Amino acid sequence: MQTSEALIGQGHPRVTAAVARQLNAPSGDDPSREVAKRLAAKMPAELAACYFLNSLSEANEMALRLARAHVSGKDVIVLEDADHGMTTSLKNMSPARGPVKFWAHIARRGDAAHVAETIRAIESSGRGLCGFFAEGVFPQGFLRQAYHAVRAAGGLCVAIEAQTGLGRVGEAFWEFARQGVVPDIVVIGESLANGLPLAAVVTRSELAVFPEEHGNPVMCAAALAVLDVLGEEGLASRAGVVGAAFGEVATRGSGLCWEIDVPGGKRLLLRPPLTISEEDVRALLRELTPAR
Secondary structure (H helix, E strand, O other): EEEOOOOOOOOOOHHHHHHHHHHOOOOOOHHHHHHHHHHOOOOOOOOOEEEEEOHHHHHHHHHHHHHHOOOOOEEEEEOOOOOOOOOOHHHHHOOOHOOOOOOOEEEOOOOHHHHHHHHHHHHHHHOEEEEEEOOOOOOOOHHHHHHHHHOOOOOEEEEEOOOOOOOOOOOOHHHOOOOOOOEEEEEEEEHHHHHOOOOOOOOHHOOOOOOOOOHHHHHHHHHHHHHHHHHHHHHHHHHHHHHHHHHHOOOOOOOOEEEEEEOEEEEEEEEOOOOHHHHHHHHHHHHHHHHO
16 A cells, blocks of 8 residues: 555645646746745754755656765665666666666665665775665664764765655654654655645755756645645644554554565555544554454
């Protein structure tokens, strides 16, 4: 089950109404600045620069460009089974899509010691580390230890919050916050606009070397509606309460973002909308229990 893009439920009336209003708004009405302001308010203070893109692939590509523009090394570390997108560069660093290129190195998910070992292998080959790209829910301490090793090698830390961000992991709002770390670059996927084509990259001002990318006004209006609903209905806090029951069957996770390890080294991802009812959670648990 993976419905992570429809963060507040498919066809939410607030999103539909916001899109309709923006379609009829005067030319030049641009809500993207307000979305950027609202996202910055949910980030650590040092993450203040925001780019808007049309897809998660574009956002991951921007994160890679920003990292390579700032760091002399070109190699990246990704996690096993990661799928970062369909562009040529991203496909070449996505183990889920096939063999990766020589400049992409695969570390075991949740294993900080293996991240450090992978860095040593890069350095011993005479190449340099550019960045560490990680998405998912992790054991506590993993990102802290991995980020320490990456930064010691001169690399940047990229938190991909497409599956975990915007309150899905609970009150912490972001997986990196739940882990107690501050990344250099944060990638947010299409759940920002409830599944409509809008993604974002938030980074430190000194890393924002490319011209600012404004978002499509209609998509940004949808994003404002999503952020309004998240705040007004307290959905991040609610996720921690409603989703706690998944801990009975899941391997790891938080809020309404859980993973179950299944045979073959695969992960079953549980990412229901934040508006899921407790009754639906219990029904899903009844189906999952015998499957384990």
